[in-house]
Amino acid sequence: MDFAGILTAINTKFGDGFATVDExxxxxxxxxxxxxxxxxxxxxxxxxxxxxxxxxxxxxxxxGAESENLAVVYNLHSxxxxxxxxxxxxxxxxxxxxxxxxxxxxxADWFERETYDMFGIEFEGHRDLRRILLPSDWEGFPLRxxxxxPDTYRGIVVxxxxxxxx
Amino acid sequence: xxxxxxxxxxxxHGEEMILNIGPQHPSTHGVLRLxxxxxxxxxxxxxxYIGYLHRCFEKHCENLTYEQAIPFTDRCDYIGSMNNNFxxxxxxEQLMDIKVSEKVEYMRVIVAEMNRLAxxxxxxxxxxxxxxxxxxxxYCFRDRERILDLFEMLCxxxxxxxxxxxxxxxxxxxxxxxxxxxxxxDYFEPKIAEYNELLTxxxxxxxxxxxxGVIPAEVAISYGVTGPNLRGSGVRWDIRKEETxxxxxxxDFDVPIGTGAMGSLGDCWDRYYVRLRELEESVKITRxxxxxxxxxxxxxxxVPKKIRPKAGHVYSRxxxxxxxxxxxxxxDGSDTPIRLKMRSPAFTALSCLxxxxxxxxxxxxxxxxxxxxxxxxxxxx
Numbered sequence: 001m002d003f004a005g006i007l008t009a010i011n012t013k014f015g016d017g018f019a020t021v022d023e024x025x026x027x028x029x030x031x032x033x034x035x036x037x038x039x040x041x042x043x044x045x046x047x048x049x050x051x052x053x054x055x056x057x058x059x060x061x062x063x064g065a066e067s068e069n070l071a072v073v074y075n076l077h078s079x080x081x082x083x084x085x086x087x088x089x090x091x092x093x094x095x096x097x098x099x100x101x102x103x104x105x106x107x108a109d110w111f112e113r114e115t116y117d118m119f120g121i122e123f124e125g126h127r128d129l130r131r132i133l134l135p136s137d138w139e140g141f142p143l144r145x146x147x148x149x150p151d152t153y154r155g156i157v158v159x160x161x162x163x164x165x166x
Numbered sequence: 167x168x169x170x171x172x173x174x175x176x177x178x179h180g181e182e183m184i185l186n187i188g189p190q191h192p193s194t195h196g197v198l199r200l201x202x203x204x205x206x207x208x209x210x211x212x213x214x215y216i217g218y219l220h221r222c223f224e225k226h227c228e229n230l231t232y233e234q235a236i237p238f239t240d241r242c243d244y245i246g247s248m249n250n251n252f253x254x255x256x257x258x259e260q261l262m263d264i265k266v267s268e269k270v271e272y273m274r275v276i277v278a279e280m281n282r283l284a285x286x287x288x289x290x291x292x293x294x295x296x297x298x299x300x301x302x303x304x305y306c307f308r309d310r311e312r313i314l315d316l317f318e319m320l321c322x323x324x325x326x327x328x329x330x331x332x333x334x335x336x337x338x339x340x341x342x343x344x345x346x347x348x349x350x351x352d353y354f355e356p357k358i359a360e361y362n363e364l365l366t367x368x369x370x371x372x373x374x375x376x377x378x379g380v381i382p383a384e385v386a387i388s389y390g391v392t393g394p395n396l397r398g399s400g401v402r403w404d405i406r407k408e409e410t411x412x413x414x415x416x417x418d419f420d421v422p423i424g425t426g427a428m429g430s431l432g433d434c435w436d437r438y439y440v441r442l443r444e445l446e447e448s449v450k451i452t453r454x455x456x457x458x459x460x461x462x463x464x465x466x467x468x469v470p471k472k473i474r475p476k477a478g479h480v481y482s483r484x485x486x487x488x489x490x491x492x493x494x495x496x497x498d499g500s501d502t503p504i505r506l507k508m509r510s511p512a513f514t515a516l517s518c519l520x521x522x523x524x525x526x527x528x529x530x531x532x533x534x535x536x537x538x539x540x541x542x543x544x545x546x547x
Contacts, residue, residue: 026479053387057481057509059494064504073494075481079387079403086481107390110517118224133217133546142225143505 001049001083003028009050013043029073029086037089038099044076044085045104052076052085055101058111060119062093065145070096070119091121100126118143181206185528189218193296193532196542198516200531207527212520216513219546227506232258232473233332235506240326242508243544245288246487248281248317251330253484256411257493258332261480264470269463270334271413275455276347277320277329279448283354284313285487286394286441286448289539293438294365296536297374302365309357312350319343333468344456351449351456358445366442375438376429379522379534383432389521390514393489394444395538398424398437405485417454419447434537441539474501488512488539508547512540 001009007030010019019030019040032040044052056075063071074087091098100123102109112123113132120141123129131138137154140147150158188199197218203211223242227235239254240247252274259266266274291306314324321329321337329336365371381391383399396403404421406414422443424436479496489511496505515538523531 025477053384055390056483056490057492057494057507059505059507061496061505063496063498073479073481075492075494079401082408105390106385106388106521107514107517110513131217133220135217142222143228 001081003085006030006050006083006085009047010040010043013047014039026086026088029088031088031090034089034091034098037087037101040087041099041101041104049081050078050085051080052078054079055105055107055111056084058108058115060115060121060143062119062143062145068093070121070144072098072115072121074101096121097124098122099124100129102126117141120144182210187528187531189215194535194542195292195540198540198542198545200519202528202531204528209523209526209528209531212523212531214516214519216516216542216545219542221547223508223547224506227503229502231501232475232503235503236331237326237328239508240328241543242510242547243486243488243491243512243541244325245541246281246285247325247327248277248329249285249484249486249491251327252278252412253482253486253491254493255330255332256484257480257482257495258473258475260482261475261478261495261497262332262470262473264333264468266333266468267463267465269460270465270468272455272459273335273339273465274330275412275414275417276452276459277317277327277335279452279455280313280316280347282448282487283445283452284310286445287313289441289487290361290365290438293375293434293533293536293539294371297371297533299365299368299371302361305357305360305364309354312353316343316347316350319346331466331469332473333470334466336465338465344459347452347456351453355446355449358442361442366439372428372435374533375434375537378429378434378526378530379537380430381432381518381522385518385521386432389518391489391518392511392514393485393487394440395437395489395515397422398440398537399432400424400426400436405483405490409483411482411484414451416458417451419450422447434533437537437539472501474499479505483509486511488541488544489515508544510544510547512538512542512544516540516545 019032044050054077056077059073061071069090070093071090076085089098100112102112112126115121116129117131117133183204185202188194189197199215201213223238236251239250243250287306287310291303294302318324321327381399383401386396386399400423402421402423407421422440424431424440428435475497477497477499481494483490483492491511492509494507495503498504523534
């Protein structure tokens with residue numbers, strides 16, 4: 001199924017205007033709010049004509065320190081139907097919360113933990129949301145644009161600029 | 167516990183233990199720590215702890231120009247560097263609509279398939295080593311060494327090549343390289359039968375790997391397991407065939423899948439055997455590419471002077487030796503990406519370890535881990 005068909009299937013199920021598309025910036029990406037993503041995800045997985053059985057990738061994005069939102073991008077693929085979909089979920093920077101899809105696609109477990117680790121986005125309903133790549137006592141979320149590099153880690157001084165570097 | 171014994175004694179609870187495997191242990195293929203909960207010798211739970219090799223790849227890339235990120239992709243999956251370069255270059259080219267020359271397309275396929283050979287040889291050799299077969303490991307490294315020699319001749323590096331650039335490759339094939347590669351393929355092809363004799367149909371090896379660590383196809387798909395691991399479960403899925411990139415649609419090759427020949431479908435032996443069969447396919451592709459490659463042409467012709475993609479994003483995936491290697495790149499029109507995410511196939515393969523290893527013994531976990539062919543550099547990035 002092509003992108004237009006998938007979009008129609010979504011809007012037929014949930015009503016017009018449920019999912020929006022930014023024609024200029026991202027013509028092939030479905031945008032939904034976090035609460036709608038909670039409803040949409042099981043539908044995408046279970047519906048026979050869509051049957052998105054594989055979660056290819058989950059990416060957190062911070063589009064700049066001045067932006068008020070963080071975002072999570074889901075890249076889905078259907079092994080049965082051989083079509084793809086990209087879903088863009090935006091959430092406020094001050095209290096970033098997105099429903100977890102960990103029980104729908106099992107790989108989302110680790111992908112969501114990674115996104116939490118790097119961006120501090122809380123995935124509601126995730127059964128084991130803790131840091132995955134960084135040590136558990138790490139402070140801050142490094143891939144946010146406003147991240148402040150620490151001066152020390154457990155008493156070890158972090159050299160910001162080594163001598164002789166440009 | 168055996169069924170007969172259980173009938174005799176009723177359910178016996180052995181002593182529960184929590185064991186640490188790693189972070190420094192040869193069988194974990196890098197720095198991976200597994201916290202294993204066991205009941206006697208039977209695994210009841212595995213919690214993998216990763217991140218020991220985290221080098222902030224994605225954070226670095228946000229502060230580097232697009233071409234400067236290529237050496238960093240080498241260091242993610244250091245066993246299949248060419249394929250990482252390839253995946254990244256394809257993603258950026260898709261973002262910028264760059265069309266590379268015919269000759270470069272062929273050269274990329276040749277080096278990527280040669281690297282796949284080297285990577286699968288390492289996977290096969292170390293898997294044998296994990297289950298106690300030392301000799302095949304030496305045989306595999308003997309042949310892998312010849313591929314690394316060819317790569318050294320090509321670009322000076324033996325492991326981290328920085329060879330495939332955005333819009334081209336760094337050097338043309340040196341004089342005599344193509345002939346040497348033909349020689350290597352002629353030498354290598356009969357060796358595959360040798361591996362079969364040494365390892366594939368070895369009774370002890372089959373006992374250790376058949377029926378162990380079965381991944382059913384639905385579980386594999388749900389966990390995002392890809393590449394030879396997914397094909398071992400009987401799913402005929404290869405990005406080179408299904409979502410062709412580069413010029414892979416021009417070559418005639420098969421996609422081997424597991425059949426459960428020695429035990430159940432999707433066991434360790436199937437995953438191993440898929441890799442072994444892929445050696446033959448890679449040889450086939452390399453030979454076809456060498457035959458039909460145009461000999462003249464500038465390999466830098468399509469390399470852009472300034473890489474500054476227009477605002478937008480791309481998600482592109484390629485088939486690395488470990489599976490779907492995805493790159494999500496978001497650009498805001500400047501010369502550095504605002505977000506570069508690497509979707510690592512080894513990361514997703516490791517995540518299903520807990521599910522498939524429960525109920526097996528500790529020695530089987532080592533076999534399962536070996537059969538998944540993980541590279542920790544890519545998992546931790």
